[in-house]
Structures are given as C-alpha cells and as structure tokens.
Amino acid sequence: MARWDAPASFDEYVRARHQALLRFAHVLCGDAYLAADLVQDALERTGLRWRRLRDPDDPDGYVRRVIVTQYLNRWRRMRRERLVADVPDRVDPREPASAEDPIRQLLAALPRQQRAVLVLRFYQDLTEVAIADLLGCSVGTVKSNSSRALAKLRAALAAQKVEDLR
C-alpha cells in the first residue's frame, strides 16, 4: 500500500506543537510514557482527518480534545484506575524529582475527571464554558468537579499543615 502522504501543513504542525502537547498530556495524566502514547494517538487521529478539521486554524483544540477523551476513556476501558494517597517510589530517571511535591501527590489521588478539570482550568486557563464544551458535559458538572477537587486539596493541605506542626 502507498505510504501516507502527509500534507505539508500537518508536518509543520507536528514539528511545531508536539512538545507542547507532550507537556499538556504529562500534566494531565502525570505519567511521561502515557503522555507520549496519548499524544502519538491524538496526532495520528488528527492526521487522518486533517483536511476535514472543523477549525483548521486551531488544530490544538481538536488535538487537546482527543488527548483528554482518550485519557478519560482509556481508564474507563481498562478499569484499572487506582487512587493512591502516596506516589510509589520512583526509579525512572524521566520522572522529575518534584514528583514528590505534595500538590502533585494530591493531584495524583484525584479522580481523573476532577484532575482533568483542574488541568484545563489552571494549566490551560480555559473558561468553565470552554471546559464543558471540551469534556462534553454541562457547565454545572465542571463547576461541581472543580469545587470538589479544590475542597479535597484544601482539606488535604490543611491536614498536612497540622501534621507538620506536631
């Protein structure tokens, strides 16, 4: 079969944006290898429908949507999500030392939907309406996910402070 001939604009897009997308996916899932898988998958899907993108001037929006959807669906499909309070010991040199940051540990313990909402809000600076559109849920769901996640983080941080004082 003939090799797939990518449009030049798609090649340029991949070259220019893949690193930023990797970072976004890493922030979203907290795992460097999974982030690479998500970005690879999203770029392949995007390439296949490059000429039919609804908003060709903003492919990032479509790619981000695929990354988030695949991240949420992957966990749904594999049903192996484990909510842990502590990050396990790391020996992987690709895992940064700041993975021990308490905020990161708390983020890792959040349900994926709540974590996705926080990442889209505080990393991507998206509005609640934009997040609802991207996740395919109502603005009310975004608000409740956000406030629950923040409440959990506040409570955990307060408990940590008390522990430190002892």
Place this chain on the structure above:
Amino acid sequence: MSIDDLLRDALRDDSYALPGWPDATARVRAGISRRRRRRAATVAAALAAVTVLAVPIAVSQLAASPPLQGPGVAVTPSPGQVIPWLERRVGPVTPSGPQSQTLVAFIDSASTVDPGTSLDYVVSLENRSDTDLRLDPCPVFVQQLGPDGGTYLFNCTIAILPAHSWIRLRMRLSVGADAPTGLQELSWSTAIDGQVASASTFITVR
C-alpha cells in the same frame, strides 16, 4: 498563597516538560501508515466475510425487504434520496482501510444522546469518482459509539451508486443503558467496490 496559585505553580512546573521527539513527523507518519495498513487488512477480512454471510442473509430477507436489485440492474438514486437503514448485524468484521478520496462520508447527527435510547443520524455518502460503484455484493458498514455498535449490512435497495452522485443513509444506533457518559467518538465506515469511506464525530452521552 491561595490554592489557585499553588495549583498554577505546580501544574506549570518545568519538570513536566518532556523532550521533543527528534523524528516527530516520521514517527507520526509511521503510526498513521500502520493504522491504515491495519484497516486495509480488516477490509480484506470484511469483504471475505461478506461473500460468506451476505448471500444467505440477503436471501433470508427477500420476503421481508423491498426487492433487492440484481446484478446489472442499476437503480439510480436521486440526489439526496434517504435510504432507511435496515438492521442486519453480520459479524465482528470492520470494513475500514485506506481512506478513499473518491468515496466520501459525512455524519449528520445530534450532538447528544441519552443512555438506553437510540441515536438516529444520517450519513451522506458521495461518489466523487468518474465511475459507478457497485453495491454488489451488498456492502457492510460499521458504526461504533464507545462500547456500542457493530457491523451491519446495508439494505441494498440500490445496486449502483453512480459517478458524481450521493445518497443519504438513515442510521440508528442503540446506546446501552450502561454506556459511559461524556464525550464519545461516533465512527462510521464502509467499503464499497474496494473504496473505503469513513467518518466520525463527537457525541455527548448524557
């Protein structure tokens, strides 16, 4: 420092940065080619399955369906004619493959669906080539929304999709009561006369 600022700082920490891929375009191109090869292999399996499955199924449906047009009997659909879908699941095969530039599919669907209901949508199938496409043997199509969907046989009330014409196919997909909520990709694909068309869109399962 507020929780918002703490989060912003934590999420924007440079330790989240990952090294770029030195061969990014080649890596993505290879992945896309791999996907297309996989689909092509599945098309071959689908077409083989159709020859085994379509004939007995079509014969069994003759009494209940509108008359099936025989080979060589061209029924030209008027542009935009809506042909209702007839549910006949044929098996776990996937008619996908290298995307055709001449057979193009578009999905026209509502953006939301409730679990436990049916999603009715329309697929427009356009033959942009200069040659007629034969729907003989009767082709299969695949529709999938999350875990729901499968492989089905067209009702084949037409035998030929003439050059530079299009038809609209009314589709129905049953969404399971336990379907995962949120944004899901609705994908649709078919292979007609060796030409593969596929389309997808995002649907919110509420």
